[in-house]
Amino acid sequence: MTEAKGSSMDPHYTADSCTPAYQLRWSLALFPNSPLPTAESWLAPLNAALEGDCIRVLQASTSPKGALMLLLSTQPLATPALIVQRTKGRLQNLVKQQGITWRRNFRLTTVGDGNSTAVEKY
Numbered sequence: 001m002t003e004a005k006g007s008s009m010d011p012h013y014t015a016d017s018c019t020p021a022y023q024l025r026w027s028l029a030l031f032p033n034s035p036l037p038t039a040e041s042w043l044a045p046l047n048a049a050l051e052g053d054c055i056r057v058l059q060a061s062t063s064p065k066g067a068l069m070l071l072l073s074t075q076p077l078a079t080p081a082l083i084v085q086r087t088k089g090r091l092q093n094l095v096k097q098q099g100i101t102w103r104r105n106f107r108l109t110t111v112g113d114g115n116s117t118a119v120e121k122y
């Protein structure tokens with residue numbers, strides 16, 4: 001088989017020329033010891049602070065018992081430990097003037113229809 005004149009066998013897409021999309025979804029529950037200010041006051045600054053960590057907050061809500069529930073989207077570079085550490089730490093910095101303290105516990109779960117086979121291939 002001969003190559004057509006002027007065509008190239010070089011791939012168009014390589015790891016160096018592509019940026020991963022935010023594909024992985026997580027549910028993160030954090031537990032403040034006192035009520036948080038409204039999300040409008042900290043959500044945009046939190047997303048700006050998390051951008052370099054490949055994490056985005058898609059939704060934020062508070063449960064009836066006061067838990068902060070976050071729907072997150074991450075790139076594959078963000079490990080579960082990094083997700084919790086950076087999200088909680090950066091949010092804590094944003095609301096520290098209000099005297100908010102946090103319980104040590106959290107809950108991080110994956111969200112979506114991915115199964116173990118799909119994750120292993122990823």
